[in-house]
Amino acid sequence: MSKKILILGVNGFIGSALTETILQRTDWQVFGMDMGDDKLKESLGHPRFHFVEGDITINKEWIAYHVKKCDVVLPLVAIATPSLYVTDPLRVFELDFEANLHIVRQCVTYKKRVIFPSTSEVYGMCQDDEFNEETSTLVLGPIHKQRWIYSCSKQLLDRVIFAYGVHEGLDYTLFRPFNWLGPKLDNIFSTKEGSSRVVTQFIADILHRQEIKLVDGGEQRRSFTDIDDGIDALMRIIENPEGKATGQIFNLGNPANDVSIKELAELLVRLVGTYPGYQKVADKVKINAVDSKHHYGVHYQDISRRVPSILRAQTALNWQPKIDLKTALKKTLDYHLANAGEKLDEE
Ligand code: UGA
Numbered sequence: 001m002s003k004k005i006l007i008l009g010v011n012g013f014i015g016s017a018l019t020e021t022i023l024q025r026t027d028w029q030v031f032g033m034d035m036g037d038d039k040l041k042e043s044l045g046h047p048r049f050h051f052v053e054g055d056i057t058i059n060k061e062w063i064a065y066h067v068k069k070c071d072v073v074l075p076l077v078a079i080a081t082p083s084l085y086v087t088d089p090l091r092v093f094e095l096d097f098e099a100n101l102h103i104v105r106q107c108v109t110y111k112k113r114v115i116f117p118s119t120s121e122v123y124g125m126c127q128d129d130e131f132n133e134e135t136s137t138l139v140l141g142p143i144h145k146q147r148w149i150y151s152c153s154k155q156l157l158d159r160v161i162f163a164y165g166v167h168e169g170l171d172y173t174l175f176r177p178f179n180w181l182g183p184k185l186d187n188i189f190s191t192k193e194g195s196s197r198v199v200t201q202f203i204a205d206i207l208h209r210q211e212i213k214l215v216d217g218g219e220q221r222r223s224f225t226d227i228d229d230g231i232d233a234l235m236r237i238i239e240n241p242e243g244k245a246t247g248q249i250f251n252l253g254n255p256a257n258d259v260s261i262k263e264l265a266e267l268l269v270r271l272v273g274t275y276p277g278y279q280k281v282a283d284k285v286k287i288n289a290v291d292s293k294h295h296y297g298v299h300y301q302d303i304s305r306r307v308p309s310i311l312r313a314q315t316a317l318n319w320q321p322k323i324d325l326k327t328a329l330k331k332t333l334d335y336h337l338a339n340a341g342e343k344l345d346e347e
Contacts, residue, residue, distance in 0.1 A: 003028040005238065006070035008056050008063065008103065009077035010034045013185050013227070014117070014177070014234075018074070019043045021231050022238075031066050033059065034077075039184045057099050067106040072113045072238055075103040080119070081186075082147060083195050086299040089149040097153035101160065108164050113171040113246075115237055118158050120178040120253065120306055121151040130309040133176075133249040146299035158249070165247050173237050173245045178253025178308045181328055182227030183335030198261060199224070199329070202268050203336050206285050212269070213290040218262030221305045225254040226323035226331070236317040244316040253308035254321035257328070262287075264325075271329055275337050 005022060009015045010032025016039035019030050023046050030043075033054045043049045054062060056077050067073055078096045079085075085092055100116075107114040123131040124139040138155055140148040164170035179198075186200035188207065196204065205212045233252045237245045259267070265287050273282030292300050313319045323331075 002026075003072060003238070004070040005030050006066050006073045007032045008034075008073075008075045010051065011036050011039050012076050013039070013182065014180070014230070015074070015076045016040055016043070016184055017182065017227050017231050018234055019049060021235060023048060025235070031070060033062065033066075038187075056103065057095070060102070063103065064106055067103070067112055068110050070112065072115060073103065073107050074115050074117075075100050076117055078117065079150070081195065081197060082150075082300070083296060085147045085150045086297050089146045089299075092150050093153050096150060097157055100157060104157065104161055104164065104170075107172075108168055108170050111169075111171070113173075113240075114161070115173045115175065115234070116157070116161055118174045118176045118249065119151065119154045120176050120251070120308065121303070122155045122158060122176065123303075123306065124148065124151055125301075125303055130255065130307050131251060132309045133251055133312055141301045144299060145301040147296075147301050171246055173240075173247075174249040175234065175237060176249065176251045176253075176308070177225065177230055178251065178306065179222045179224045180227050180230045180252075181224050181332060183332050185227075185332070188336055198222070198264065199268075199332060202265055203272075203333065206269060206272050206281065207336070210281065210284040210286065212265045212285060212287045213295060214262055214265060214287060215290060215292045215295050216302065217289045218265060219260055219304070220302050221258055221260050221307075222264075223253045223255055223258045223307050224264070224325050224328060225252065225257065225321060226328035229254060229321035229323050233313055233317060233319045233321075236319055248312065248316060250313045250317070251308035251310055252313060252319075252321075253310060254323070254325075255307050255310060256321070257325040258305075258307050259325060267326065268329060268333075271326070271333055272337075275333065278337065 007015050011034035020042050029048045031050045079092045126139045128136050161172050181199045186196040188204040269285050273279045
């Protein structure tokens with residue numbers, strides 16, 4: 001049956017990729033709101049894509065109307081950049097928690113299915129070898145380590161959504177992306193030093209500054225996940241065969257792509273050097289260690305290793321991430337380097 005999908009934050013990294021896939025693979029309608037549309041070139045103008053420019057904290061009537069009208073709601077608006085957790089923690093709380101709570105409540109009121117982005121960050125500094133949705137403990141640092149306001153806001157919303165599920169019958173699925181990456185993660189041209197997530201940051205550092213900064217030496221590890229694998233899982237969650245995604249939390253990550261940030265930096269530099277005309281750029285890149293206190297400030301604290309257990313998504317959704325790190329990085333570099341030539345010459 002044709003579905004009506006409401007995506008708030010449709011111009012984001014996940015929202016824009018999801019919209020493209022929905023329009024390509026299904027007969028569903030997408031209703032989307034965002035403050036910009038620069039990532040939506042492939043979807044704008046499509047007869048089943050209904051876009052409106054707006055702010056979820058202001059355009060509340062539009063949202064209420066569309067929550068009522070649609071079958072599934074994906075509230076994807078959030079600040080998800082660690083540098084902002086420490087420089088603008090209140091805005092993180094207001095947007096990621098307060099504004100989204102309002103939308104979750106609308107889904108309760110109108111009895112609509114909500115698919116909500118939790119985060120790998122809820123596990124914090126958990127020491128488990130693999131983080132498990134059911135059994136892992138969520139470990140956060142002290143209050144003055146403001147980095148955790150994002151994790152804590154997301155965790156509280158997870159708990160609120162869960163409680164609405166148990167007590168008021170809210171139909172929900174929570175998904176936890178583990179370092180998804182891809183072409184439109186962040187914009188490399190508006191990337192100021194230290195302001196972007198690591199893959200885009202490093203690509204910008206290689207192309208613009210020829211210096212990569214490894215926070216506290218870069219021994220910390222992440223499990224990187226290609227956006228296409230992530231979107232594949234999200235499509236299965238929306239389709240929800242036999243209701244298997246209902247009332248569930250899913251880690252969506254690729255445990256096979258667990259690398260240190262230092263290894264990531266070295267691999268990226270090597271890969272950039274394989275593109276025609278970029279060997280010299282790659283040769284010039286310096287990789288230096290920096291202290292997190294200087295890079296992010298004293299309110300930052302890091303996660304040393306973050307590997308998901310994906311058994312639940314494998315079993316319930318029959319999902320398997322397929323794209324290895326090198327391929328994922330190449331896809332991202334193909335996009336940025338194809339668009340970089342002109343801009344680089346301008347600098
Ligand atoms: C991210 C963000 O919080 C969210 O995007 C998201 O919820 C979640 O994790 C996720 O995608 O799973 P984090 O992995 O710490 O958090 O974000 P990055 O900014 O991509 O940093 C990854 C690692 O690289 C950190 O240890 C950071 O210190 C390091 N880094 C970052 C550097 O060494 N140098 C840099 O220039 C930037």
